[in-house]
Amino acid sequence: MITKFLTNVSTTFNPFSPRAKTARNFLALLPPNARSTMKVDVKMLPRTSKEPIRLSLKFKDGKEMDLDLQKLKIGDVEEEVNRHSRGLARQEELSGN
Amino acid sequence: MPPRLRLEPRHLRVRISSANHASQQCCYASVATATTPAPPIDQTIRSVPPVLRYPTTQPPSYKPPQFRKSQLHRQYASLLRSTPLMLLFQHNNLRSVEWMAIRRELVTALRKVDAELAAAGGSAESNAAVADSVKAQILQTGIFASALKVVEFYHPAQDQEPRTPHPSDPATPTSARIPDTHPSPADPRHTHSLSEAAHRAAADRKLRHGLEPLLSGPLMAVTFPTVTPQHLAAVLRTLAPNPAFPAPRRRAVPSYHEPAVQAGLAKLMLLGARVEGRVFDMEGARWVGGIQGGLGGLRGQLVAMLQGMGAGVTTALEGAGRSLYFTMESRRMDLAGEGKPKEEGAEAKEGA
Numbered sequence: 001m002i003t004k005f006l007t008n009v010s011t012t013f014n015p016f017s018p019r020a021k022t023a024r025n026f027l028a029l030l031p032p033n034a035r036s037t038m039k040v041d042v043k044m045l046p047r048t049s050k051e052p053i054r055l056s057l058k059f060k061d062g063k064e065m066d067l068d069l070q071k072l073k074i075g076d077v078e079e080e081v082n083r084h085s086r087g088l089a090r091q092e093e094l095s096g097n
Numbered sequence: 098m099p100p101r102l103r104l105e106p107r108h109l110r111v112r113i114s115s116a117n118h119a120s121q122q123c124c125y126a127s128v129a130t131a132t133t134p135a136p137p138i139d140q141t142i143r144s145v146p147p148v149l150r151y152p153t154t155q156p157p158s159y160k161p162p163q164f165r166k167s168q169l170h171r172q173y174a175s176l177l178r179s180t181p182l183m184l185l186f187q188h189n190n191l192r193s194v195e196w197m198a199i200r201r202e203l204v205t206a207l208r209k210v211d212a213e214l215a216a217a218g219g220s221a222e223s224n225a226a227v228a229d230s231v232k233a234q235i236l237q238t239g240i241f242a243s244a245l246k247v248v249e250f251y252h253p254a255q256d257q258e259p260r261t262p263h264p265s266d267p268a269t270p271t272s273a274r275i276p277d278t279h280p281s282p283a284d285p286r287h288t289h290s291l292s293e294a295a296h297r298a299a300a301d302r303k304l305r306h307g308l309e310p311l312l313s314g315p316l317m318a319v320t321f322p323t324v325t326p327q328h329l330a331a332v333l334r335t336l337a338p339n340p341a342f343p344a345p346r347r348r349a350v351p352s353y354h355e356p357a358v359q360a361g362l363a364k365l366m367l368l369g370a371r372v373e374g375r376v377f378d379m380e381g382a383r384w385v386g387g388i389q390g391g392l393g394g395l396r397g398q399l400v401a402m403l404q405g406m407g408a409g410v411t412t413a414l415e416g417a418g419r420s421l422y423f424t425m426e427s428r429r430m431d432l433a434g435e436g437k438p439k440e441e442g443a444e445a446k447e448g449a
Contacts (some may be wrong), residue, residue, distance in 0.1 A: 015368045016310050016378060024187055024314045027366070032190040035363050042366060047378035 001029050001078045002085035003038075008058035010041040013069075014049050023055050025074040057081065061088060150280035157282040158291040166240055167291060173236070173244035174290035181373045182321040182329065184382060185311055186336065187366045188235065195361030199336070200233055202353050203319075206331045206345070207231055214327065230322040231332070235315070242312040244290070246299035249306040249374075253288035253295075307376035311368045324372065326388040333386045337367040341383055 011027070013020040027042065034040060045051055053069040055077070063084060067077055151157060160167045177183075191199075207228035278286045282293045289295070319332055330342060335353070338344035347354045370382035377385065388395055 015366075018310050020310065021313045024366075028187070028189045028314050030189060032192050032364075034190075035360065040363075044366065044368075044379060046380045047369075 002082050002089070003030055003034065005060045005085045005088045006038050006057055006081070007060055008039045008041075009034075009055075010039075010043075011053075011055045012043040012045065012051065013053040014045040014047065014051065016047045017053065019053050019069055022069045022072065022074050022077060023053055026055060026077055029074075029078070059084060059088065061091075156278075156287055156289050156292070157280055157284075158289075159282045159293040159296045160291065162291065166237070169237055169240045170244050170247075171291055173241050174248050176318075176320060177245055177248040180320040180322065182324045182385075183371045184319040184329075184332065184336075185308075185368045185370065186317040186319070187368055188315050188317045189364040189366070190315075191361050191364050194357050195364075198352075198355060198357040199361045199365070202335055202350075202358055203231070203233060203332065204228065205350070205352070206335045207328055210327050210331045225323075227322060227325055227328050231319065231328060233317060233319045235317050238312055238314065238316050241316065241318075242309070243299060245306060245308060245312070246304065247290045247295045250301070250304050251290070251295045251298035308369070308371060316368075317365070324385075325391060326386055327391045329382070330386040333367075333383060336362065336365055337379070338362075339383070342386065 009027075009030070011023045013023040015024065027040070030038075030040065055067045055069055057065040057067070059065070065080065065084070067080065069077070072080075155162065158167060160170075162168070211226050211228045278284045282291075285294055287294065319336070321328060333342045334344060345353050352358070367379050367382065369379065370377040370385070372381075372385055390397070
């Protein structure tokens with residue numbers, strides 16, 4: 001997954017819900033130095049809470065992405081992030097930075 | 098070609114007639130008949146004790162035992178059986194220096210708790226040094242999940258005694274207790290956690306132990322040898338600080354605030370806990386860690402509560418007895434009042 005263009009990751013989940021696996025896997029995909037390059041905000045809910053799982057990302061160009069983890073699996077999330085990041089990478093390359 | 102020896106019939110006749118049978122018997126062992134002594138009567142009455150076909154420490158395993166995963170499975174099953182208190186964390190790409198720093202901080206915090214408990218005195222149970230037995234280890238998630246199912250759902254009958262003569266029986270040639278099992282994993286008498294029976298018990302997908310949603314992704318476990326709320330609180334303060342369990346101050350423990358430790362802690366997430374077979378979430382783990390005074394304190398509270406209850410029960414029971422006593426006494430007084438003439442009659446009899 002291309003994490004170079006992420007600036008903000010914020011997620012809320014209840015680890016005991018079966019769908020929270022996606023959010024946890026996403027956090028596990030971030031590189032070891034992720035906390036120095038982006039803001040990572042993780043909020044974990046108690047076991048009994050029924051709140052939906054939320055994962056919202058912000059990119060360097062200001063785009064905000066709210067992902068519905070009730071439907072998406074980790075592969076789909078990765079695909080979404082990579083699609084936008086590739087566009088950003090191309091722009092960066094063309095502008096010569 | 099070797100030179101042909103001339104063989105004369107006369108020579109042959111001489112050798113046969115010499116009747117040297119002993120040497121011929123030696124030559125033809127297959128033809129020889131030896132008399133076998135009859136087996137002793139003892140052997141014909143009872144069978145010989147079984148011979149173990151495998152080392153006692155290596156009973157036949159369902160999965161190939163030489164694989165690392167089989168051994169990890171065995172190790173995790175043993176860990177789960179021996180630890181009553183276990184915290185589960187997710188670790189997101191920690192570096193080895195960060196692991197090292199976190200483990201160091203954990204050990205210092207736990208040793209401090211041990212020293213405090215030893216200084217405070219108390220029972221020998223609470224004084225046992227726990228710090229060196231608390232381990233933080235990374236788990237192979239899938240194998241751990243399987244081992245947890247074996248531990249939770251496979252309970253072989255405990256009364257399966259090895260069907261061998263007692264070691265002190267003089268008929269036993271060896272003092273080792275040898276189970277009468279076949280050297281194949283399919284034998285249902287094998288009850289270790291790598292046996293086929295254990296595998297079948299754990300293969301049922303409908304069984305739920307409650308920790309399934311946590312068992313995915315990178316996992317780390319902190320295991321305790323006993324349920325000690327004080328040590329648990331120290332671990333929570335170190336690894337998962339929050340307002341209820343504040344992290345140590347910079348002045349008190351400067352090494353805790355080094356960048357390696359802090360960077361590592363930011364990537365650790367407390368998921369849940371398993372306390373004496375029951376599943377707790379983060380709040381539950383913090384509740385266990387927040388028990389004041391540890392297990393001793395809990396026992397003290399229980400004793401106080403029971404004592405209060407005991408006093409109540411005593412007064413209640415006594416009250417019933419007392420009221421009965423009062424009723425009976427008043428009734429007796431009444432009867433005594435009515436029965437005066439009778440008494441007089443009795444006196445009259447005595448007089449007569």
